Amino acid sequence: MLSNIISCVLFGLDGEIVNVEADISSGLPSFSIVGLPDTAVRESKERIRAAIKNSGFKFPVKRITINLAPANTRKEGTHLDLPIAMGLLGASNQIASKTLAEYAFIGELSLNGNLNKVIGVLPIVISLRAKGYKKIIIPKENFDEARIIEDIEVYPFENLVEVMNFLKGDLKIEHSFNIETKDNHDRTYDVDLSEVSGQQGVIRAFEIAAAGGHNIILIGPPGSGKTMLARRFPTILPDMDIEECIEVTKIYSVSGLLPSNSSLIRTRPFISPHHTASRVSLIGGGKVPKPGDVSLAHLGVLFLDELTEFPKSVLEVLRQPMEDEEVTISRVNATVTYPSKFILVASMNPCPCGYYNDPQNECSCAPYQVKKYLSKISGPLLDRIDMHIEVFPVEYKELAGESKGKTSKEIKENIDKARIIQLDRYEKENIRCNSQLPPRLIKEHCKLGKEQNSLLETAFKKLRLSARSYNKIIKLSRTIADLDNSERIEVKHISEAIQYRSLDKNFWNI
Structure with missing residues (x-):
């Protein structure tokens, strides 16, 4: 039968x-x-x-x-x-x-x-x-x-x-639907940005990155607070809605990483692989392809600490996922595609000894050593990172002082307002934040006046920017304007965005 x-x-x-x-x-x-x-x-x-x-x-x-x-x-x-x-x-x-x-x-x-x-x-x-x-x-x-x-x-x-x-028919079981509202699951973190002494410039850059979903790299000497700052970045990210929660939970369910005490992942992932990670662990793979770190960080943060310690071949595989926001893994048994919409947060020292361009300590590296060290980060990869931020050592008075900056909750309130503006603006475009804005929509949603275009043209020629950098500056400017609740992109917004794209010229053109 x-x-x-x-x-x-x-x-x-x-x-x-x-x-x-x-x-x-x-x-x-x-x-x-x-x-x-x-x-x-x-x-x-x-x-x-x-x-x-x-x-x-x-x-x-x-x-x-x-x-x-x-x-x-x-x-x-x-x-x-x-x-x-x-x-x-x-x-x-x-x-x-x-x-x-x-x-x-x-x-x-x-x-x-x-x-x-x-x-x-x-x-x-x-x-x-x-x-x-x-x-x-x-x-x-x-x-x-x-x-x-x-x-x-x-x-x-x-x-x-x-x-x-x-x-x-001998046993009766009633099926049930249960999805509790997000309001009943307030996020709690053991860390807060108010614990960071000084570094208000970096915190401002974090606010912009979180508001627009922009990638960011921190360059500075040892002990300047790069890792401490990065690990507090998730505390200011907007909450996920139910659709995003389900999207992330699906990835963790397939990977067998769903926590036993949780039916739904409600906090944005924070994935921090060690610098000995392989290409397969980062991108995903196996006989039957499973998600890698770039997919486990979907809708969250991929933090690469000590970026230059990663093998160059491993870093180069990030270029396609960062650009396409998905990764396709082909094997003999199957070809699968996993989403990879993450915010890349990276940190690195500027040279082998760590003190190149440090106002307090003298660098002991020869110019060719610095150049060789920085060359581990290729131009195409660096070009895909929206914001390049230099982190300086904290002064003693800031460490010993009792004054505290804004809490993560206070910063997040402004970020949430900016995200709401973006969600309303792109309601018909199937995108959620400014970093996802495709080139075909930039002119429609990021209109520039004569003064703004003139300033951007000067920066483009002086800094020898690529077409990708040009678009990223405009998208950064759009995010800064949203944080200011400004419908127009002003000259001050362009100026601030340009300074976040000029740091690589100070280091990679030595």
Whole structure:
């Protein structure tokens, strides 16, 4: 007898429907799974056999064939255990096939019949809903993650016996939808920008970067506070809305990194890889490509401390994700695309000893050593970073003083207002902040007067700016104007933006 069960497999963040076809026929006892299963799926035969027997059901001692359709795409993951088991129970007439047809099934089986938690449930549920499947049976441990999606019925169970009792009508379970409002989850941080002594110029640059989603690099001597500042940058970022929360949670669900005590990630990610990280860990990869750090930092911050210590080949792979805001990973088994809309925050010393251009300490490096050290950061990569900020050592009176600057909460209030202006402006453009503004829309949303154009022309020629730098200065000016609640981009906004793009000429033209 033939039985057909609906399930789903993931390719990146996108799901593809899988029809699990189970056929039981006369002949020598055997158990075959076809349809390009991976090792985890092939090994499911022994788990399923033991789970069915230990749950008190009959395992058919006949010729069993499981086909995973479509047969030309590779299937991977232990979440196909439950649909295969239900296919066998349906094909052996232990449950009506008509009943099974109403549901999609996801779950890994243990030998005693319990349903174990699987990764990637959230994107699977979203994909099933998009394909028109409204009733999904999942492991109980995945319930909080799955029930944040509206317009779908999710039924959680602890074991195979419960699933069968529910399908036969002997067990009643009410599906529920639960997504608490963001207001009930106020963000709390252990750090605050008010703890930083001095460095008001850098904090102002952070305010602009957070308001417009701009990349930023900090260059300065050791002990000037670069890392301390960078680790406080997330405290002033705007809150994520529900759509953004779900988008980030999908990535962490696929990666198996979703916290056990959280069904939805509500704070923007802050990813800080060590400088020994490889290209694969940064971009993503593997036999079946998984998200890398650039995707785990999606809608958040990717912080690269000691930038020049990263291998140049590793840094160069950042260029495409920074430009396209997505990364495509091609392997023999699959080609997947993951989003990578992150704010890059980088910090570095200006030379091997760290004191080049430092007013307080003398640099011991020869000019060629400084040039060789800075050449680890290529021009194309530097050109993609919107703001170049020099960080100077803090004076003693600022360290010993009791006066404090604005708190992160106070700075964030101004940033939130600027973001609201941008969301309203780009409501029809499918972009959220000024850094995402494409060249075709710059002239429409960033109109410049005669004085502004004259100033920008002078800077373009004197600083030998690229076309990309020209566009980034305009977008920076737009953000500064938004922070001033100004509809027009004034000369002062252009002037401030230019100073954030001129620092590289002081170092890389030595």
